[in-house]
Each structure stands twice: as C-alpha cells, then as structure tokens.
Amino acid sequence: QQQVKQSPQSLIVQKGGISIINCAYENTAFDYFPWYQQFPGKGPALLIAIRPDVSEKKEGRFTISFNKSAKQFSLHIMDSQPGDSATYFCAAKGLDGNEKLTFGTGTRLTIIP
C-alpha cells in the first residue's frame, strides 16, 4: 500500500524556471512532511520540512506548500539552477513516537541551461 504518492516521476526545467513536485498522502495521522534531495551515490539530504499547522514554509529558493484538506503538499524550487539537478523525495511521518518515514517514489529533476 503506497501511502505517499509523488509526481511527476521525472521533470526537466530550464535554468531560472520554477520546478514543482507534488505529493499526496492518505494517512491522516501524518503530521510531519520533509523533503529530501539525493545526488547519485549519496544519501538523501534533508532540504526542508513542514508540519500541518502552517500552509507554507520558505527557505531560500525552496518553498513547501501544504493543503491539509486535500492531503497534498508540494515543493517549489524558484530560479532553478543546474546544481539543483538531483532526485527529490517527499516523505511523511506520524505523531511523535511513530518515527517511521514513509517516502514517495522520487522525482528525477534535470535543470537544463
């Protein structure tokens, strides 16, 4: 049972453009939603995270938008750069004490000059 659905599977964006990756979840007990960035041969690196008490969180060029009623959240990368080319994973976790991260299937992002 896939509890976190991620789309698109791959994305090509021009340098300077906005990259948007979407995730949807089913489990209403989830209350922590991180995004990870992974380069080939490396482990996932935490990029930004949000809890459902806010609808948006911004850190530099990265923004998470969260829609609790729709059970959806998305990552926006503004002014996308070639160095942003990587695989991005959304994830979700339940209330404190339930430490298991459930991951989406990943989006391979390519930024072209």
Added chain:
Amino acid sequence: GAGVSQSPSNKVTEKGKDVELRCDPISGHTALYWYRQSLGQGLEFLIYFQGNSAPDKSGLPSDRFSAERTGGSVSTLTIQRTQQEDSAVYLCASSQGVGQPQHFGDGTRLSIL
C-alpha cells in the same frame, strides 16, 4: 562536524553468506534508523532505535534480518543467508531524538551474486 558514517560503502557477497553492515551516527544523536533503497521498492523503513532499544522493528523483511545497537551509538545490521533480492542500498539515519529531523549517511551498496 562528522555526519552519519556507514561501512563498508560497497559489499559484494555470494548468495547464502551472512553480511554485517555498520552505522556510526552523528555524535550525541540518540535515535538511529535503518532504511533500504532499491529500484523496485523505493525507500523502505526497516528498524528504529531509541538508545539501545528498538521500539519499531516492523520493517524488517524476514527473520534473516536483525539489528543491534550498543552503547547508544554504533549499530550493526546483519543479514543472514543472503538472497539476491537483498541487493539494495542500506541507509542509516540518526536524529537528536523522537520527532527530530533524520539525517542520512551515504549508505552501503550491497550486491548479492
């Protein structure tokens, strides 16, 4: 500062052999997690430690898989009688405690011949 350290970085072994994978968490991190990343299954949770105890072992695929943590620091994941389907990247993460962000190592790439 050192991040999560995993060894070996690569391991090739024959089907039926036992393997032991090691994880050194970030200093001072009390929680430690094991995940598996494979092409077919994505990123899957295996087990979580708080201190030396494992409150959640729900992701271990079979009784061939076991993990332990000693001294609240280093953890080892052991796979007995390896099978080809065990081939994957085994990732370790650590956090400052319950509900805190999880930070990943670069993983051990395990190949079963």
